[in-house]
Amino acid sequence: MRELLAGRRKALGLTPTIAPEMAYPVRHDDIETVLAGLQQKPQNPLYVGGKVVPRTVSHIRQDLLNQLRQLAPEGKLPSLESEDADTFDLVGLLFDSLLKEGRAPAPFGNLMSRLQVPLLRVALRDKSFFTRRSHPARQFLNAIAETGTYWLDGSDEDRGLVDKMQVVVDRAAQEYQDNVDVFDDLLGELARHMQTVV
Secondary structure, three states, X not given: OHHHHHHHHHHOOOOOOOOHXXXXXXXXXXXXXXXXXXXHOOOOOEEEOOEEEXXXXXXXXXXXXXXXXXXXXXXXXEEOOHHHHHHHHHHHHHHHHXXXXXXOOHXXXXXXXXXXXXXXXXXXXXXXXXXXXXXXXXXXXXHHHHHXXXXXXXXXXXXXXXXXXXXXXXXXXXXXXXXXXXXXXXXXHHHHHHHHHO
């Protein structure tokens, strides 16, 4: 998997441009601290070509590295360890795939963007996020993606469902620290609401 990701980065011209002697390897604890701060902040709109676009994991990574520059010794640039860089890439690919498959209206993209930081934190902490289908955070992400894709069509009738999805996504962003049980609780809350919609 690592070789595939390295090959993809090379093909896209995303290989690191920091010379080894200039690199400051970022500690895992520092990544966690910065991401925890980003998770609690409201996301500012991101404009590309005059249009508002959803934030991606690449934008989050850039925000992270910008903040980590403050911790780097003078003359050095923060650099993610290869395992952490791979995790960012995999989470980014996962969200890109879910958003491309989704045919739901704009609120869905905003909800998915809001989940990126908490799920990055989960994946960085627990590598089974990628391999265990029953992982609570994976199940929660899948439920949000499926609900947005198959239930939302942009009509006024969607308002109640969009509101409920907003509540559970906001709670995920506010409440997740290091216990994935919060995703089980929120998944149950969404499932109970869906039973009233069906």
